[in-house]
Amino acid sequence: MNRITRVAAATCALAAAIPATIPAAWAQAWPARPVNLIVPFPAGGTTDVLARALGQELSKSLGQPVVVENRPGAGATLGADHVAKAKPDGYTLLMGAVHHTIATSVYRRLGYDFQKDLAPITVVAVVPNVLVVNPQVPAKTVQELLAQARAQPGKLAYGSNGAGTGQHLIGAQFESMGGVELLHVPYKGSGPLTTDLLGGQIAMSFDTVTPVLPHIKAGKLRALAVTTARRSVALPDVPTLDEAGLKGFDMGTWFGVLAPASTPREVLARLGADMNRIIESPQFRRKMEEIGAEPIGGSPEQMARQIRDDTDRFARLVKDAKVALD
Structure with missing residues (x-):
């Protein structure tokens, strides 16, 4: 191997190594500034309450403020659209919900694909209606x-x-x-x-x-x-719709965090680990019980499966109910 060949080989080896090292090094520096958690509803609702409870604890874990930003409108799709198109750097997250799996079938023209343009991190909680x-x-x-x-x-x-x-x-x-x-x-x-x-x-x-x-x-x-199959722990004396005569009625609301689809894997893994640790903590679980929520947690794969299943389920319901919006 002559000198030019050796230099070329060394240059190629260095170029090949750089992409592998950049994400890990970049992830180690993350987060270097506040993280925005987008809530696609106004302040005061369940999505907002859960986001602020999670954000407060996540701020401590990340060592950076987690800023809850309300972006309501169009059945929660405006906030989701904003996050789907945000820079995938770990600084913009979405507090998503079951509503987004319904919007896929209800809205004829969405500017994003909920399953392709957003990466699930974890389901935070389920709340009965x-x-x-x-x-x-x-x-x-x-x-x-x-x-x-x-x-x-x-x-x-x-x-x-x-x-x-x-x-x-x-x-x-x-x-x-x-x-x-x-x-x-x-x-x-x-x-x-x-x-x-x-x-x-x-x-x-x-x-x-x-x-x-x-x-x-x-x-x-x-x-x-x-509206769920089981009674709410917060309202134990209130019957289910199934018990009240509408047999088989079972619909509740889950809430979970997602990021833009191309967010680095290392950042998603860090967020998932920190969030699950928070969700499993006694302090957070007590807070959830106070507001009638059931803390869940879990992997991105589990949340992705929930999204797929609900998207299919609600597509059938939307068709039967003849609900469609522009």
Whole structure:
């Protein structure tokens, strides 16, 4: 081998080695500045509460602030679109939810692919949804509410935290299984929804337990049933919709963290390890119990499977309910 050949070989070897060393070295320097956790709903809702609880502990773990940024709109798709198109450097994350698996089928034109453009990290928690009514509504049970709805088709208004979200689809499923017609009123999040529900502008909602739990305990809202197969630990005396006569009704809401798809593996692994450690901690679990949430955790593969399964499941429900948006 002559000198030129030796130099060329050495140069090629060095060039080949550089890409392998850069990600590891870069990951060791991460995070060097605050991390943004995007919440695709307004402040005050379950997604926001979970993001702030997780962000507070994650800030300690990472040694950098985790800044929760609310980007509501379009059934949680605006926030997801922002993260999907963000620089994949580990500094922009999404507090995603089951709503995003529904949006894939509901919205005809999305600017991103939820399964391809975002990398799942872990499911943080699952929260039951609960059918609540304003106390002015005379119904004390699900069957009484169904009777009232049948007597006033299209009159009883239920709110959701956005068109095409889980709450919207739960309402559509309730209409289908109960044989009733309700009036759907979409909001940009649980905060404004709860305000109108308390004020009597709408009669009912299928919100997650977290934002309505204090109002149920204070007697300002009446809980008729939870939407999951099991009763909520936060509302043990409230029956399930299955128990109330809508056999087989089982729909809840999960929340999890995702990053732009090309985020370095080392960063995703660090985030996953830190988040799972937080989720398993007694302090975080107590916080989840207080707000009616069940802490979950797990691997990216498990979350990806949840996303695939729910996307397929809700595609069928969306088709049956004839829900479609531009």
